[in-house]
Amino acid sequence: MGSRRFAATAAAVLVLLTGCTGTASSESPPERTALSGPLTVEVLNTYPHDMNAFTQGLELRDGWLYESTGQYGTSDVRKVNYESGEVVSLVPLPDDAFGEGLTIVGDQMWQLTWRERYAIRRDLETLEEVDRVEYQGEGWGICHDASGERLVMSNGSARLTFRDPETFEEIGSVTVTRDGEPLTMLNELECVDGQVWANVWQTDEIVLIDPANGQVRAVVDASGLLSESERAVADVLNGIAALPDSDTFLITGKLWPTVFHVRFVPAE
Numbered sequence: 001m002g003s004r005r006f007a008a009t010a011a012a013v014l015v016l017l018t019g020c021t022g023t024a025s026s027e028s029p030p031e032r033t034a035l036s037g038p039l040t041v042e043v044l045n046t047y048p049h050d051m052n053a054f055t056q057g058l059e060l061r062d063g064w065l066y067e068s069t070g071q072y073g074t075s076d077v078r079k080v081n082y083e084s085g086e087v088v089s090l091v092p093l094p095d096d097a098f099g100e101g102l103t104i105v106g107d108q109m110w111q112l113t114w115r116e117r118y119a120i121r122r123d124l125e126t127l128e129e130v131d132r133v134e135y136q137g138e139g140w141g142i143c144h145d146a147s148g149e150r151l152v153m154s155n156g157s158a159r160l161t162f163r164d165p166e167t168f169e170e171i172g173s174v175t176v177t178r179d180g181e182p183l184t185m186l187n188e189l190e191c192v193d194g195q196v197w198a199n200v201w202q203t204d205e206i207v208l209i210d211p212a213n214g215q216v217r218a219v220v221d222a223s224g225l226l227s228e229s230e231r232a233v234a235d236v237l238n239g240i241a242a243l244p245d246s247d248t249f250l251i252t253g254k255l256w257p258t259v260f261h262v263r264f265v266p267a268e
Contacts, residue, residue, distance in 0.1 A: 038267040039220040044248060045261040048085030051233075053078075054254045057102035057111070057141065057188055058239035061124070064088070065241060065250065065259075068102040068111050075099030077111055077127050082250060082259055091127040093120075101141035101188055103151065105165045110151065112139030119168055133168040141198065143191035145211070152196055152211060154189055158182035160196065160211060174214040176207075183207065183216060190240045190249070197249075199238050206240060206251070206264075220264050222251065230257055 049055075054075075057068035065082035069075055075093040080086065093099050098114035108130070109122040115138055121131040141154040144165060150172075151163040162172040176183045176198075185201040186209075195217075196209040204223035207216045222237055235254035242249050243261075252259045 037218055039218050039264045040267040041220060041222050041262040042265045043260055043262055047082050047259040049252050049256050049259045050085065051255055051257050055239040055252055056100045058241040059102060059104055060241040060243060060250060061104050066102060068099045070099045072098050077102065089127055100139045103142045103144045105144050110142060112142055114139055141187050141189035143189040145191040145194060147194040152189055152191055154186040156185060158184045174211055176209055176214045178216040188238050188240060190242055192242050197240055199240060202236055204237050221267060225260055
């Protein structure tokens with residue numbers, strides 16, 4: 001979901017991201033480095049999350065958390081104060097639509113539907129629908145790669161589709177591979193500095209993908225965030241939003257009671 005800048009502390013022999021070299025100053029973000037290899041999560045803070053929210057998309061903009069939720073009859077898009085968990089505004093989807101991922105482009109938002117084969121363009125201020133655009137196949141996750149001036153969309157397969165951020169027309173694609181094998185079930189997405197983070201559905205893994213060649217460069221093990229009792233009522237991990245000019249993220253899941261503020265760090 002959405003384009004954000006990030007910094008990361010990793011093991012030795014890490015490569016600086018293109019365009020992010022230079023000496024940091026007190027007026028600019030710190031020097032960026034690229035993560036690779038096996039990672040885990042360092043929890044920095046926790047915030048309340050609506051346990052009725054079947055989280056499908058997550059993005060942070062100007063301090064507000066924008067969330068898309070799924071399920072027929074209860075799907076919506078909402079603006080949330082993530083620190084308190086308060087839902088500031090909410091717009092429901094039609095009962096026959098299953099909400100999926102969302103991303104923000106300028107003062108507008110794109111929200112996907114699952115099997116209904118259309119994306120909804122929304123006004124970011126009001127969350128109201130201003131347009132619909134049809135697409136082929138299922139809609140799962142989406143993010144805005146500002147560095148590449150494109151949207152990146154998943155459909156549950158190993159294929160990521162690139163789309164024009166204005167027209168939603170397909171402009172390219174790439175097949176995602178992990179250790180040389182196609183990686184399917186790519187779900188909610190977050191674009192960060194030209195790279196793509198993706199939840200892998202039905203797992204506790206988040207992968208970092210190079211969209212230039214589709215290769216998985218890092219794998220985050222995000223297991224163990226919920227207690228055993230919480231796991232009994234919650235659904236899967238899904239939802240990742242990068243904090244701007246930071247190396248940290250907000251992550252949550254479907255029907256989870258908590259949003260976790262985390263940093264991805266090398267696994268020991």
